Amino acid sequence: MLEISPILTHRQYLIILFILLLTNCFAQNKQVLYGFDQLPQTLLLNPGAEVNYDKHISIPLTNFHFQFGATNKNVSYNSVFADTEGLNDVLRNVYDQNLNKNDYFIVNQQLEFLNAGLRLRNPNHYLSFGMYEEFDGFGLYPEEVVELFYEGDDKNGNGIPNFNESTNFNELDVIGEFVGVFHIGISSKVNDKLNLGTRLKFLSGSVNFNSTNNTGAYDLSLSNTPFDHNFSNLDVAINTSGIMDEFGNDVFGGVSDNLSGLFFGHNNFGMALDVGGTYSITDEITVSASVLDLGFINYSNEITSYIFVKDFVLPDDFYFDPPEGGELDYWKNIMTDYYNDGLIPMDTLQVSYNSNRSPKINTSVKYTFYNNSKTETSAFRNVKCYKCLSDDSVLKSEIGLQTYTIFRPNKIGWAITGFYSREFNKYINAKITYTYDNFSMYNIGIGLSTHYKNFNLYLTADNLLNLFNVKDSNYQSFQFGMNFIFNEKNK
Numbered sequence: 001m002l003e004i005s006p007i008l009t010h011r012q013y014l015i016i017l018f019i020l021l022l023t024n025c026f027a028q029n030k031q032v033l034y035g036f037d038q039l040p041q042t043l044l045l046n047p048g049a050e051v052n053y054d055k056h057i058s059i060p061l062t063n064f065h066f067q068f069g070a071t072n073k074n075v076s077y078n079s080v081f082a083d084t085e086g087l088n089d090v091l092r093n094v095y096d097q098n099l100n101k102n103d104y105f106i107v108n109q110q111l112e113f114l115n116a117g118l119r120l121r122n123p124n125h126y127l128s129f130g131m132y133e134e135f136d137g138f139g140l141y142p143e144e145v146v147e148l149f150y151e152g153d154d155k156n157g158n159g160i161p162n163f164n165e166s167t168n169f170n171e172l173d174v175i176g177e178f179v180g181v182f183h184i185g186i187s188s189k190v191n192d193k194l195n196l197g198t199r200l201k202f203l204s205g206s207v208n209f210n211s212t213n214n215t216g217a218y219d220l221s222l223s224n225t226p227f228d229h230n231f232s233n234l235d236v237a238i239n240t241s242g243i244m245d246e247f248g249n250d251v252f253g254g255v256s257d258n259l260s261g262l263f264f265g266h267n268n269f270g271m272a273l274d275v276g277g278t279y280s281i282t283d284e285i286t287v288s289a290s291v292l293d294l295g296f297i298n299y300s301n302e303i304t305s306y307i308f309v310k311d312f313v314l315p316d317d318f319y320f321d322p323p324e325g326g327e328l329d330y331w332k333n334i335m336t337d338y339y340n341d342g343l344i345p346m347d348t349l350q351v352s353y354n355s356n357r358s359p360k361i362n363t364s365v366k367y368t369f370y371n372n373s374k375t376e377t378s379a380f381r382n383v384k385c386y387k388c389l390s391d392d393s394v395l396k397s398e399i400g401l402q403t404y405t406i407f408r409p410n411k412i413g414w415a416i417t418g419f420y421s422r423e424f425n426k427y428i429n430a431k432i433t434y435t436y437d438n439f440s441m442y443n444i445g446i447g448l449s450t451h452y453k454n455f456n457l458y459l460t461a462d463n464l465l466n467l468f469n470v471k472d473s474n475y476q477s478f479q480f481g482m483n484f485i486f487n488e489k490n491k
Contacts, residue, residue: 006352016018023303024385025156029404029428029437030065031417032460034480035288037429037449040115040483043128045362046290047185048276054119055486058130062482063112067462068409069115069475071103071438072141075396077471088328095150100201101143101171104411104438109135124189128199131182133262138408142171150327161227166217169236173212173409177355179297180204180262185274205259205268207252208355212409216308220319241299242301244363249400251302262303268295272357287365290424293357300352307347310342314343322334335417359407366400366419404437413438427451435462439475458481 034045040056042049042062074097084090117128144167153161185199192341220227242261243253261268265340272295278288302430320332338344372394415437423429430449440463447460461467462477470476 002350023252029406029413029415029417029435030071030420030460030479031402031404031415032431032445032447032462033433033434034362036403036421036431036447036460037458038482038485039118039449040128040485041112041458041481042480043117043185043187044115044183044199044274045292046197046278046288047199047274047278048187048278048290049288050189050195050197051062051119051483053116053189053487054228056117057484058112058115058127059482059484061111062480063132065110065479066482067108067475067477069439069463069473069477070100070105071474072097074098074473079472082471083419084186085204088137088325091327092150092325095146096357097466099141099143099146101141102167103141104408104413105137105139106408107135107411108139112259115483126187127184128187129184132476133178133180135176135178136358137174137176139174140409140411142169142173144168144171148218148320149331152321152322153272154319155322161220161321163221164219166219169214169216169218169234170410172214172236173411175210175212175355175358175409177208177297178258179207179270180206193280195309197276199274200275200294203272203273203294203295203297203301204262204264204266204355205241205270205271205301205355206258206266207231208268208297208299209238209240209243210355211236211238214392223295223315223316225315227316227319229320230311231313233307233310234308234310239303239355240305241301243302244304244470245302266296266301269297269300270355270357272294276362278404283370285365285370286368289363289364289376290361292360292362294359296354296356298352298354303350303352305349305351305428306386307349308345311344311349312343312345314338355422361405362402364400364402366398369397369399371395371397395425397422421447431460437438445477451485453485455485456485 030045033041035042035049038052040058043051047395069079075094079091080090084093111128112132113131115125119126123462140434146419147155148167151157155162155165180203182201182202185197187195187197189195202222214236214289216236217232219230222228242258243250243252254432260266272293274290274292275286276290278286280286329346398421402419402421404415404417406413415435416434419433421429421431421432427450431450435443437443442465443462444464445460445462447458448466449456449458459480460478463473463475464474466473
């Protein structure tokens with residue numbers, strides 16, 4: 001039989017992790033990197049991007065991406081973590097920011113172990129492959145559940161409980177996973193105007209927790225007790241892998257154990273597919289689109305699921321009334337009593353489960369200006385502008401519009417980006433973006449890329465207006481990396 005105390009300890013861990021998601025997260029949009037400067041990493045955003053070089057290889061462990069933030073502008077380090085003395089303070093600070101059920105939170109981090117590619121014997125095909133690790137987390141803010149946690153049944157604070165007022169559990173949506181991604185893709189020039197590509201990903205899950213598609217409600221009613229705490233139409237599940245065993249004991253390993261899970265060491269396998277394309281309407285006008293992460297991971301290693309699927313009633317002499325500042329201890333003690341009295345029906349299962357990836361869609365349209373230069377040349381040959389092939393001294397500027405959509409449980413994230421990019425010379429390229437999305441109306445980003453012979457160094461950053469005031473910012477984003485890119489000019 002599963003003991004209650006390990007579960008509650010684990011729930012506290014989940015609460016801490018969830019709060020970290022609330023205050024350190026951002027959507028996975030990489031609007032600065034998308035279509036920028038012929039970087040090999042752009043193929044991960046659009047496998048059908050044009051490739052104007054012949055070989056590439058990244059320098060291992062130098063390509064790093066991280067994004068953090070929150071949709072609610074009031075959530076920042078200073079408003080949530082500063083001058084706090086414990087978890088109770090952090091939780092209260094989040095609650096005091098007046099979030100609502102439309103707020104959601106995502107964190108994403110990636111580190112490349114390898115990214116390489118080469119042009120095949122048929123020069124119309126470019127093969128790329130590699131491996132990276134990724135941590136991805138998502139959470140909706142469960143407004144009604146959080147209100148119950150802090151206010152209990154007395155929402156007005158007047159000493160009179162609210163009867164027959166529902167608290168819905170369908171807002172409980174949270175996902176977090178640490179995975180290794182092995183990928184191989186090909187970008188093919190179909191004809192003079194069209195380039196198509198696809199990428200197959202083999203996924204290795206190291207750690208996962210998720211609770212999505214939950215339903216059910218809670219309300220308080222009078223009875224002879226004199227109160228009944230009613231849970232109806234409940235269908236709530238918490239799935240974990242690599243976190244707890246069937247007895248409620250923590251099995252979360254150290255760094256080495258979790259790293260082995262990235263290389264199929266935990267027998268959690270999955271697959272995903274990316275597709276994309278680029279179409280040149282004219283030499284100047286180009287459109288592109290990609291659909292990413294169509295797939296799932298099956299988790300079967302160290303799995304434990306907690307399932308609540310029954311209607312049940314908790315009779316009590318008291319209504320829920322947590323004291324301010326002591327909410328965690330209050331709920332821990334009262335739920336321990338209910339559970340030990342056999343009043344909470346919970347099934348503990350060790351059955352494999354699937355965790356779906358979050359599909360993403362990118363689109364773009366851009367207009368290219370070709371600038372003749374007698375002293376400088378582009379770092380790449382131009383396979384699109386055929387009138388430019390006879391003249392190596394051509395530099396490009398581009399202006400355009402991008403869109404981004406990500407499909408999360410019960411929520412769709414989106415972004416619209418306007419951009420301008422320019423080749424200053426064969427050594428330096430830059431891109432400036434303005435993005436309007438769920439997180440900000442004032443997001444200005446920049447990307448810089450340098451080429452010296454075969455060596456490439458790039459850096460992108462978002463939300464420049466708050467770059468030097470990170471502790472008061474609700475999000476920030478950056479990515480950097482180093483590659484060797486080899487290009488043989490057409491003779």
